[in-house]
Amino acid sequence: MSGPTLHYIYDPLCGWCYGAKPLVQAAQAVLPVLLHGGGMMTGANRQPVSAQLRDYVMPHDRRIAEYSGQPFGQAYFDGLLRDHSAVFDSAPPTAAVLAAQRLGGRGLELLGCLQSAHYVHGRRIADAAVLRELAAAIGLDAEAFDAEFKQVVANELQVHFKHSRSLLAEVGGQGFPTLVLEHDGQFSLIDIGPWLGQPEAFAQWLGQSLKQPEGDRAAAGPACGLDGCSH
Template identity: 40%
Template sequence: MHLDYIFDPLCGWCYGALPAIVQADRHPDISVELVPSGLFAGEGAFPMNAGFAAHAWEADQRIASLSGQPFSEAYRANVLGGNASRVDSGPATLALTAVRLTAPERELEALSAIQRVRYVAGRDNGDPVVVAEVLEDMGLDEAANLFAAPDEKLVQANRERIGTGRAGMARFGARGVPALVLDKGGARRLIGTDVLYGDPDALFARLEAA
C-alpha cells in the first residue's frame, strides 16, 4: 500500500497526526510519501493576529487531547503571541523539499523537528533562520546549504510538490489538511483522517479494509 500524506508544516492538525504517520511509515507493508499542500505558503501566508491566535490555541487544545501531542506555553506566548510573526509555511515547505532532494529518507524526521521547534520550543518556524538552524542541528548540511541558496531545481521541485498536493486534494475532494490518499492495488481513494488521532491500529485497520 502507498499512502500520500498531504499536509502543511504549520497545520496544527497535521502536527497532531504525526505519530500515526510515523507508525505508518514504519509499517513493512506501507510506503508513505509526504506531499505539501502549500496551505499557508505564498498567497496563503498572512501576519499573525489575535483572532487567528485565539482560534489556533482553541483548536490546539482539542488536538492535544485527541493525539497526546504537546503544545507548550512557550509556543502560545512566543509564536501565537508574537505580533511581529507571520503564518507562513513557505520556508518550512522549501526546507523539506531540500531534504527530499538531498536526504529523502530523513524528510519525515525533518518534518517532525520543524513542527516541534514551533509547538514545543516556541520558536517561529515561519522564520527562515529558525528553519535553517533545525536542518543544521540535524546534521542535514547539504539540505541546509541548498535551502540557504535555493537553485532553480529546488524551486521547481518545491513548486511541483505543492501542485501535486493541491491537485490531489481537488481530485479526491479533500476539504483541508491533513489528507490521506491511499493507493492500493492501483486504485486510489481518499481515507478519512479521523483515524490519525488515537490508536495507530485503527489507521492500519482502515487501510486494510479500504
Template identity: 45%
Template sequence: MSTSPATLHYATLHYIHDPLCGWCYGAQPLVSAALAMLGNRLELRLHGGALFAEAQELTPAMAEHIVRADERIEEISGQPFGEAYTEGLLAEQGTVLHSLPPIAAVLAAGQLHPDAAYPMLVAIQHAHYQRGLRVVEADVLAELAEELGLDAARFGDAFASANGSATIEHVQASRRLLGEVGGQGFPTLVLEVQGVRQVLPHSQDYGRPDAFVDRIAARLPAVH
C-alpha cells in the same frame, strides 16, 4: 535514515499535509506509527499543500482562533503544545505564518536523502508547536537540518534551489492530488495499492495510532 536495499514496498501512503497545520501535527503520531510498524511494506510520499500560501502576519484574532483549535487538537490527539508556542510565538507581535519555506525545507531534506524528508517535517512541527521557533525563517530551518545531521552547506544549496518555483509547483501538484482523491483538507491520507487510491479515514484514530496502523494493515496485500 538509511533504508535497506532489500526493503520492498507493497503500497504507498500519500500524506497531503501542511507543516503549519495543527491537525497535521495531531496526526503525526499516526503517520510515525505506520512507518514504524509497516515501513517495510509501505512507502511514504509527502505532499505539502500550503495552508498559508502567502505570508500572513498573525493578528490577535487569528491567534485566539488558533489557540482554541489547538486546545481541541491536544485534547483529542494528546500532542503537546509548548508554552514557548502558546505564550511566546502566538503572543508575539510580528509572528508570520507562511507555509512555503518549511515545505521547501522538507523538499530540500528529501533531495539530500530520501529518508530525511519526513524527519525534517517532524522536526519543523516540533520546533513550531513545542519550541515556539519561527520556522518560516531560513536560518531556523537550516539549524533544524543540522540537528538532523544533514550537511549545512548542502542543505543551504538545496533549500535555495527549492524555495521558489519548485516549491510552488510541488504545492500545485499536491492540491491537484487533493482534488483528485476528494480530500477535505489537511491532513488527507491516501493509501495507494496496485494503482488504486483510497482516502483513509483517520479522524477517529487521533490518539490511537495502533488503530490507524491496523486500518492500513488490513488494506495491504498479503505477504507471501
C-alpha cells in the same frame, strides 16, 4: 512506485497535521510515505501573528490536543502566538521538507522536527536560519541543505504546491491532513479520526488493510481547510 504507498497531503502549519504526526510516523514502518505539501498559508494567505490570530487558533489547538494527545507548549501559546513580528508562512518550511527529502529521504523526519519546533517550542519555522538549524539538528549537512533549499524555492516549490492541490482534488480530499492509500492503482481515502492518539493501532490496521483487495472510500476525518484551519 509499484507497491502500496501512503500519500500524505499536509501543511507544516496545519494543527491537525501535527495531531496526526504520530500516525504518519508509525505508518512509515509499514509502507512508503510520499509527502505532498499543500501550501495552506502561502501567498495572500500568509498571516502575521496578531492578537486576533491567537484568539482564533487557541481553541482550535486545544481541541487538537484533546483529540490527539499531542503536546502544545507554553512557548507556543504565550511566546510565538504573542510575537507580532512573526509571520505564519507555509512556503519556507515546505521547501525545507522537500530539501531534506532530496538529501537522503529525510523529509518526514524534518517535518516532525518542524512541527514540534512550532507547536511545542514556539520557533519561527518560516525563518531560514531556524530551518537551517533544525536541518542540522537531524544530521543534515548545513551547506548541502542551504543549496537544496534555495534550489527548491527557486525552481520547484510552486509546481509542488500545484501538484499537491491537484492530487487533493483528484482523490476527493477536503483539506489537510489527507491520507490516501494507493494500492494496485486504486486510491482510498483514510479516515484518521478514529486513530488519533493510537499510532500503534493505526499501523496495525494499515498493515491489515494492505491484505484486502480494495479499501472503502471514506471521509478523511478532522482537517484544516485549504486556506487555513477553522475547525
